[in-house]
Amino acid sequence: IWRQVQEETGAMTTVLQENLSGMRVVKAFGARAYEESKFNSRADAIARLTYSATRLFASQGSLMTFIFTSATGAILWYGGREVAAGRLTPGELASFILFMGLLGMPVRMSGWLMNTLSRASSAGQRLYDVLDAESPVTEKPDATPLPRVAGHIAFENVSVSYDDSVSAVSNIDFEARPGQMIALLGGPGSGKSTIAHVIPRFYDVSEGRITIDGHDVRDVTLSTLRHNVGIVMQDVFVFSASVKDNIAYGLDDVDMDEVVRAAKIAQLHDFIKGLPDGYNTWVGERGVTLSGGQRQRLAIARTLLLDPPALILDDSTSSVDMATEHRLQEALDEVTRGRTTFVIAHRLSTVRKADLILVLDDGEIVERGTHEELLERNGFYRGIYDLQLRPQDYSPDAAPVALGGDS
Template sequence: MTTVVKSSGSSSTNSRSVHPLKRLLDYGHKYHQQIWQATACSILNKLFDLAPPALIGIAVDVVVNQQDSIIARWGVKDIFGQFVILSLLTVIVWVLESAFEYAYERLWRNLAQNIQHDLRLNAYGHLQNLELAYFEERSTGGLMSILNDDINQLERFLDVGANDILQVLTTVIIISGAFFFLAPSVAWMAMLPIPAILWGTFAFQNLLAPRYADVREKVSFLNSRLANNLSGIITIKSFVAEEYESARLNRESEAYRQSNARAIKLSAAFTPLIRMLILVGFTALMVFGGISAVNGNLSVGAYSVLVYLIQRLLWPLTRLGNTFDLYQRAMASINRVMNLLDTPITIHQGDISLPIENVRGELLFDNVTFAYKDRYRVIKNLSLEIPAGKTIAIVGSTGSGKSTLIKLLLRFYDLSSGKIVLDGININNLKLADLRRCIGLVSQDVFLFHGTVAENIAYGKFDATDREIQNAAKVAEAHEFITQLPEGYNTVVGERGQKLSGGQRQRVAIARAVLKNPPILVLDEATSAVDNETEAAIQRSLERITVDRTTIAIAHRLSTIRNADRIYVMEYGQLVESGTHEELITENGIYASLWRVQSGLKLVDD
């Protein structure tokens, strides 16, 4: 199913004012036929489910009136023959009821599975296309709550609730019609509670809606806390913060519990109130209908049918509380999922293709300015030219904008002004996949996925052979330590690669970049978090893979970039110095000061 992306924030806002059920039906338009089939089976099942009371009435009529019974009027006067016909009708009714029950169960449950499957994939796919700022403003746990818990809530409603609502409505219509047909004089008494019940149901629905929206928000906060704590378990343990985090989790869980309690307090009152209204209708029919039967105005068979039907009509209404409870939870969840799907994508695709084999790797940053949302400018009117196949380095203090440049190059964000040009083409006009496919990123914060070493090296080139994976590992000087792992390349690295050391993770990341073989290589503090021996090994591998490849190296350790073709120094989002290592040392500026500090040389007065 293709997700329709809103082109502006205003359209997104308008869509959020639409009722969540309509948003769901609009989303699931390709399932309309299956919805109608499931609806028809639910209604037909209820029709045949309501038939036994009529058969009981006919049986009573045969016993009481015999040759003057309803069946006798069909031409069958023999009592035994009448009961044979009645038995055949009973078999047909029960078989059809069972068949339609099987059909609606299967249709609704498969529908629930199909919609939740598509919804989860579409929501995740849409999420992947959103700009990086969206993730920075939201917690992982909150997004997980939407993709998992909220979608599961919808599934639970479609499994059970949709069918219950349809069958209650069918029951009300069919039995109301039967009452007015069989005993119009007393039917209004039995029907008297129904308007009040329906009004109460919708009133409760309106009262419950904001309470369940609050429940969904609180569970999102709770999931966020859990996800955050599990990711930071090492920090928690090292700072002996177990009790502190347990207390914080207790507050989030208590807020969720209290939010649920407020919703339950209201929803639990629904059924007892409905029972009192039902009592009015049941008592009225039993008394006045009985008097009517005694006076001969109503047959005994009809009276027995009506007494039985009133229970079939009114008692199921008590389940409306549970059904609408499911409904409100599902609608609150649907709003959250649809709001995610309606979030506009701000990083738009270009339409120019650039096959990786045609990329030379010539880059131009032309008067680039950028500011994060609601923050000051991080990059200010920066211009920088990087010739194809050359290695340039960018250094500077923390917060000077070095890593932001890389995010802009990869189009994780779009520029505030200016342009970035690759081989003469504005990167905004390139297809995102083509742009990112030609850039290999090795960062300080290496992320390895839960899986084998081989799977992580082949990430991005998923069809790589074992030989290609091993050759890439050898270039990255990772092959030796990998072969010493318990299962070699098939060793599972654990979540985020926690079973490997920092240096090992770094070398796996470099092997991943080697295998990708991009024309542009970006090294973002690639050796800053490793020991000297590992740094030397990584440096040797980097020297091999940067040959004839456009390379951008961001580094704090100046020793790792001293051989770069050109070094740029950034401060406060601007380029303040540039030149080779020797030229910058001679200038005796910021770079020279940093070099003297890192190399242990005595500072010299300018």
């Protein structure tokens, strides 16, 4: 029963956390009554289970008391007869009853102990389920630290499967030389983010291998690998801390000038100066006081402060306006110079300057080349170009490719 109580408590806590995090969505859809019903249903289930467990424990205590009281009464009746018959002295009877009383407390405590152990074991089992879960990505026992790299990244016939049957990407083969910009384009589910996320080993490849400066990423320690590969996520997570702590996340003894420089490059410094406490301003739970664009720029500043030789920008300018994107792009052009950069973007204006553009469809590379080379082929990329940058020349014969969404 206590395991069921733990499971229902976890479910109720999840409902509460989702409501607090998604408060604006709940209000926007007028779903307060629906969410209250969900929460009350979980709370009622916990109350019923707790009542059942408590009643069972209480009945055990009452039963033990009844048994000992009945036993004491029986001993008094039988012992009294033995004393009257002269076969037992009054002192012996009193001593026996005293020992029975001393034995009663440990027996009653054993019932309480069993109940406590039952509660602890149910909670402990759920805890060990988490602690014993094996990560799909692990370090080899003999993994070596990866020194600061030049940024030569090669995919050698890489395939990635999230399960045994479906491949997210297949037969990916290309190389990025130090300082090159590689752009990844494609529709939802085409594998753009998967390719980007296997470089820092958020997932492991199913076939083939990925090397950085000749080192297989599976042969080096995760911490040194991820210090060499910075990534700006599409879905930005902001910690409940100050602006400075969020920008300098994971770094010790960071000079304030470096934090300010990263914020300036990310076009965030002017906004921070206008905050009540500047860089020491608390941003709230998950950065609730910041807009989507401000959170994205904060994530860019956080990654730039890490100063990685390889950089992954996973649609990192999707939540900023066009004017800010233009300024941000100019700054990023300066920062990405000399770094191997992977760019996932929905706007061709962001990727047309890339040294190599990979167009993906259904987990495979269907086109590769520079902007000019791909335009001449009249394929997928030309279809995207006609839709985005030349709407006035758009023809029904153009090959449309939908961009957007997670991949």
